[in-house]
Amino acid sequence: MKSVNKLYVVVTGIVIGSLLLVxxxxxxxxxxxxxxxxxxxxxxxxxxxxxxxxxxxxxxxxLGWYWLxxxxxxxxxxxxxxxxxxxxxxxxxxxxxEELVRAIxxxxxTCRHENFAMDKQLKEMQIQLHLSQRQKRNTEAxxxxxxxxxxxxxxxxxxxxxxxxxAKLFGFDFSNCQHRPIxxxxxxxxxxxxxLVRHSRQSKARHTKREIDFPDxxxxxxxxxxxxCVYDEREQICGVVAILHDIxxxxxVSQMKNxxxxxxxxxxxxxxxxxxxxxxMLADGEAGDxxxxxxxxxxxxxxxxxxxxxxxxxxxxxxxxxxxxxxxKKPVSLTILIEEQLQMIKSYxxxxxxxxxxxxxxxxxxxxVDRDMISQVxxxxxxxxxxxxxxxxxxEIRTEVDESGGIARVSMTDTGVGIPADEVEHVFDKFYRxxxxxxxxxxxxxxxxxxxxxxxxxxxxxxxxTSQVGAGSTFGFELPLATGQTVEAV
Amino acid sequence: xxxxxxxxxxDEIHIVHVVAIKLRNNGFEVITAANxxxxxxxxxxxKPDIIVTDCQMPxxxxxxxxxxxxxxxxxKEIPVILLTARSFAIEDGQKEALQITECLSKPFSPKELLxxxxxxxxxxxxxxxx
Numbered sequence: 001m002k003s004v005n006k007l008y009v010v011v012t013g014i015v016i017g018s019l020l021l022v023x024x025x026x027x028x029x030x031x032x033x034x035x036x037x038x039x040x041x042x043x044x045x046x047x048x049x050x051x052x053x054x055x056x057x058x059x060x061x062x063l064g065w066y067w068l069x070x071x072x073x074x075x076x077x078x079x080x081x082x083x084x085x086x087x088x089x090x091x092x093x094x095x096x097x098e099e100l101v102r103a104i105x106x107x108x109x110t111c112r113h114e115n116f117a118m119d120k121q122l123k124e125m126q127i128q129l130h131l132s133q134r135q136k137r138n139t140e141a142x143x144x145x146x147x148x149x150x151x152x153x154x155x156x157x158x159x160x161x162x163x164x165x166x167a168k169l170f171g172f173d174f175s176n177c178q179h180r181p182i183x184x185x186x187x188x189x190x191x192x193x194x195x196l197v198r199h200s201r202q203s204k205a206r207h208t209k210r211e212i213d214f215p216d217x218x219x220x221x222x223x224x225x226x227x228x229c230v231y232d233e234r235e236q237i238c239g240v241v242a243i244l245h246d247i248x249x250x251x252x253v254s255q256m257k258n259x260x261x262x263x264x265x266x267x268x269x270x271x272x273x274x275x276x277x278x279x280x281m282l283a284d285g286e287a288g289d290x291x292x293x294x295x296x297x298x299x300x301x302x303x304x305x306x307x308x309x310x311x312x313x314x315x316x317x318x319x320x321x322x323x324x325x326x327x328x329k330k331p332v333s334l335t336i337l338i339e340e341q342l343q344m345i346k347s348y349x350x351x352x353x354x355x356x357x358x359x360x361x362x363x364x365x366x367x368x369v370d371r372d373m374i375s376q377v378x379x380x381x382x383x384x385x386x387x388x389x390x391x392x393x394x395x396e397i398r399t400e401v402d403e404s405g406g407i408a409r410v411s412m413t414d415t416g417v418g419i420p421a422d423e424v425e426h427v428f429d430k431f432y433r434x435x436x437x438x439x440x441x442x443x444x445x446x447x448x449x450x451x452x453x454x455x456x457x458x459x460x461x462x463x464x465x466t467s468q469v470g471a472g473s474t475f476g477f478e479l480p481l482a483t484g485q486t487v488e489a490v
Numbered sequence: 491x492x493x494x495x496x497x498x499x500x501d502e503i504h505i506v507h508v509v510a511i512k513l514r515n516n517g518f519e520v521i522t523a524a525n526x527x528x529x530x531x532x533x534x535x536x537k538p539d540i541i542v543t544d545c546q547m548p549x550x551x552x553x554x555x556x557x558x559x560x561x562x563x564x565x566k567e568i569p570v571i572l573l574t575a576r577s578f579a580i581e582d583g584q585k586e587a588l589q590i591t592e593c594l595s596k597p598f599s600p601k602e603l604l605x606x607x608x609x610x611x612x613x614x615x616x617x618x619x620x
Contacts, residue, residue: 269597277512
């Protein structure tokens with residue numbers, strides 16, 4: 001195509017040359033060369049002029065056509081560029097604009113490559129941004145999902161991040177508190193926690209740990225606080241992360257264990273103290289006569305039995321709590337079971353002049369239980385009722401069946417001393433003894449707890465109690481009825 | 491010797507009984523109570539030479555009894571032996587604050603208790619004589 005453009009350069013040269021020749025011929029014809037006027041020469045110059053004019057005219061036409069093509073091509077290119085249709089430029093290319101189109105296309109290609117590279121770079125950056133945002137969300141989700149309170153502050157003590165547990169503990173709304181000075185949010189100057197954070201930052205310790213009590217209504221909570229300094233690449237502290245783990249329950253469990261050991265120690269040592277003292281007196285010959293010796297032996301025997309019962313109770317509760325007790329559930333007639341235990345308690349009740357009124361009404365339904373365990377429940381409740389009822393009082397046993405609920409309900413109502421309202425809810429607690437009733441009778445505080453464990457944990461039943469000081473108490477339990485099992489022979 | 495009076499306080503009747511026998515066999519006069527409240531009344535009435543008391547009792551504990559006794563100028567010098575079945579019955583400093591002369595943990599030996607009572611009363615007698 002370059003040849004086309006060269007051709008037009010030649011044409012332009014010819015046009016200009018022919019124009020010059022025409023001009024020369026015109027000059028000659030107009031008499032510049034008068035001396036050379038001869039007929040033959042005149043004709044030659046006219047012919048030359050004519051030829052030159054023809055050539056000039058053809059040249060002008062060709063040039064006109066060339067410029068038209070050029071202008072058309074440029075207009076098309078300009079329109080294609082304006083409409084952002086680079087592919088159309090090629091279609092519109094002609095012999096005149098081919099070079100221009102090629103140059104533009106090359107430029108387009110270069111731009112396209114650069115654009116593509118930039119697009120790629122942009123996409124990579126978008127991916128990086130997306131990944132960073134996702135990572136941030138994941139980190140936030142992890143921190144928010146932690147049950148422990150987590151607080152992150154920057155080197156200027158401004159809140160960067162806090163999870164829900166932290167916001168709840170310190171009583172602020174994180175959405176409104178980001179980048180706010182932490183001392184405004186948690187009483188930075190006075191709080192023991194803020195002291196810990198400050199100490200940690202000043203000592204530049206990687207991790208600092210302390211137990212801190214936080215007020216929470218009537219029951220303060222104890223937190224195990226671990227504060228860690230965050231270091232940047234220049235080993236400068238750029239923030240602090242604090243994790244607060246609620247150990248209130250662990251502390252309570254630990255306290256309960258200590259109390260349990262203390263109670264067990266007291267309860268075991270009491271009969272053991274009698275056994276030790278009486279046996280030493282016997283060994284030292286301090287029991288002067290046979291009657292005194294018999295009395296001492298009797299005390300040793302009863303205290304040894306008390307010790308054995310206590311150990312059995314503790315072991316049974318422990319076995320039930322740990323799920324290690326062997327349970328032998330069978331359909332059992334509640335009527336027969338209660339009657340058997342009534343006979344056992346009869347002599348004790350008569351001794352105290354207490355009337356024990358039998359079951360009203362008699363129930364023939366059976367319960368699906370471990371016979372020995374439920375016998376223990378009935379005898380514990382009956383002996384308690386007799387124990388805490390003054391002479392001349394009564395104990396009434398009532399048995400009911402709720403067919404629709406599938407349960408049997410046994411209640412024992414005494415005319416005893418009763419339990420103060422604020423202590424009723426604790427009577428089934430391990431080692432709990434009603435303070436005002438301690439002088440009434442001896443007890444370990446394990447009997448009712450064992451009842452609760454057997455009924456609720458082993459048999460999925462329910463224990464209940466109602467009481468009025470001076471009027472008496474009603475203790476009872478509910479057990480599931482036997483369904484579809486073999487009926488025990490009555 | 492016969493005029494030395496010991497107040498034994500415990501809600502465990504068997505313990506009171508055996509200690510009383512041991513002390514009476516060794517020439518002491520023994521008075522007994524089942525809780526701190528009863529014991530304080532006896533302290534006021536009988537003014538014993540020494541008090542042997544259990545720690546955990548209903549109505550009024552042994553520590554409450556000692557506290558009350560120490561508040562009364564007339565009885566604040568009476569020596570006290572505390573019997574306890576709990577490992578941590580007394581907090582740090584409580585023994586000194588309440589001027590508890592001696593602590594014996596259950597189970598205890600009646601012989602050992604007798605020896606402690608005699609030692610304490612002997613020391614008291616020497617102090618008074620001097």
